[in-house]
Amino acid sequence: xxxxxxxxxxxxxxxxxGSGGAQQRELERMAEVLVTGEQLRLRLHEExxxxxxxxxxxxxxxxxxxxxxxxxxIEHKEASDRETAIKLMQKLADRGIIHHVCDEHKExxxxxxxxxxxxxxxxxxxxxxxxxxxxxxxxxxxxxSPENTLLQPREExxxxxxxxxxxxxFLDWLVQEGEATTRKEAEQLCHRLMEHGIIQHVSNKHPFVxxxxxxxxxxxxxxxxxxxxxxSEKSPSSQETHDSPFCLRKQSHDNRKSTSFMSVSPSxxxxxxxxxxxxxxxSCGSSGYFSSSxxxxxxxxxxxxxxxxxxxxxxxxxxxxxGAPYARKTFTIVxxxxxxxxxxxxxxxxxxxxxxxSGPAAAxxxxxxxxxxSVNGLNVLHVDYRTVSNLILTGPRTIVMEVMEELEC
Numbered sequence: 001x002x003x004x005x006x007x008x009x010x011x012x013x014x015x016x017x018g019s020g021g022a023q024q025r026e027l028e029r030m031a032e033v034l035v036t037g038e039q040l041r042l043r044l045h046e047e048x049x050x051x052x053x054x055x056x057x058x059x060x061x062x063x064x065x066x067x068x069x070x071x072x073x074i075e076h077k078e079a080s081d082r083e084t085a086i087k088l089m090q091k092l093a094d095r096g097i098i099h100h101v102c103d104e105h106k107e108x109x110x111x112x113x114x115x116x117x118x119x120x121x122x123x124x125x126x127x128x129x130x131x132x133x134x135x136x137x138x139x140x141x142x143x144x145s146p147e148n149t150l151l152q153p154r155e156e157x158x159x160x161x162x163x164x165x166x167x168x169x170f171l172d173w174l175v176q177e178g179e180a181t182t183r184k185e186a187e188q189l190c191h192r193l194m195e196h197g198i199i200q201h202v203s204n205k206h207p208f209v210x211x212x213x214x215x216x217x218x219x220x221x222x223x224x225x226x227x228x229x230x231x232s233e234k235s236p237s238s239q240e241t242h243d244s245p246f247c248l249r250k251q252s253h254d255n256r257k258s259t260s261f262m263s264v265s266p267s268x269x270x271x272x273x274x275x276x277x278x279x280x281x282x283s284c285g286s287s288g289y290f291s292s293s294x295x296x297x298x299x300x301x302x303x304x305x306x307x308x309x310x311x312x313x314x315x316x317x318x319x320x321x322x323g324a325p326y327a328r329k330t331f332t333i334v335x336x337x338x339x340x341x342x343x344x345x346x347x348x349x350x351x352x353x354x355x356x357x358s359g360p361a362a363a364x365x366x367x368x369x370x371x372x373x374s375v376n377g378l379n380v381l382h383v384d385y386r387t388v389s390n391l392i393l394t395g396p397r398t399i400v401m402e403v404m405e406e407l408e409c
């Protein structure tokens with residue numbers, strides 16, 4: 001927690017500094033386990049590994065079978081063997097993220113026992129660290145909205161940093177968003193976020209001060225975690241790769257390396273969609289990109305599949321014409337910890353430009369070429385993709401989308 005108390009003097013004795021560093025590393029490890037566990041929980045719900053089960057005439061809601069989960073982890077390359085899978089799940093059990101449904105077994109065993117994520121039964125312990133972490137995650141998600149411009153590349157002392165916010169502007173935003181009632185309350189919140197290792201000064205020289213100093217979130221909440229990271233002895237902050245969630249990122253020339261994903265179309269054609277490391281909501285041509293595995297980026301807009309997948313333009317009136325060759329479908333999409341996994345493009349009506357085959361949208365049945373009719377009950381046939389994007393990103397994690405699909409498509 002040294003950011004909040006050390007100031008910029010650097011004059012604290014070694015024992016205090018060592019203790020603070022160890023405490024900070026523990027907070028970082030806890031945060032990584034929380035994110036990794038939550039991402040796994042959502043994936044298991046999507047794939048129906050977690051479900052209601054019966055044993056001896058009793059129903060156990062939202063649980064999984066240990067032996068089946070180990071099979072799943074190996075099948076999905078999350079563990080190389082059963083022994084490793086047990087170690088991974090034991091890490092989650094030790095952190096209180098999962099537990100045996102009757103709390104009769106402290107150890108995670110490769111047998112037909114029922115286990116459950118504590119978040120699914122309301123027994124997850126909300127101590128101060130967890131509360132601060134969850135608050136920080138919510139703020140981070142709001143700041144990553146495509147309509148929000150608070151996080152920007154900025155320069156301090158001759159060094160340019162990515163995704164920074166100015167302290168004074170951040171305080172204004174917190175009050176404006178209702179996250180704090182007064183500026184003083186907003187500043188106290190920032191001190192707590194700093195003490196729990198969620199934000200820090202870009203060069204780690206200053207505590208949080210209402211000023212023009214620059215700060216960053218230490219954590220990329222949306223980065224897809226691999227379970228094997230739980231077994232790493234390294235502190236996340238010591239990993240100097242661009243995938244490190246705690247790496248304070250100075251701008252460099254190699255952070256625009258691109259990757260691609262394959263989108264699923266109704267005709268089963270494969271279309272390659274390029275993006276800056278699958279960045280969430282990067283400006284992909286004229287689309288919004290809801291990624292299932294993003295690394296957040298403030299890089300300039302990058303074209304991803306700029307050519308429309310539609311064979312011809314379609315109007316809202318055409319979709320609503322009685323007898324038109326379109327079928328209505330409704331999807332309930334539970335966003336995972338990193339997004340929903342689809343691209344929206346167009347205007348009046350918007351259409352699905354691409355779908356990440358490993359994301360929540362694909363699991364729900366979404367396909368390209370479908371036209372977006374409504375989002376969470378709001379008709380969006382006569383708005384553009386920016387409005388649709390904003391509705392989704394500022395709404396709940398679970399979205400209900402009604403679409404229309406051409407019967408011949």
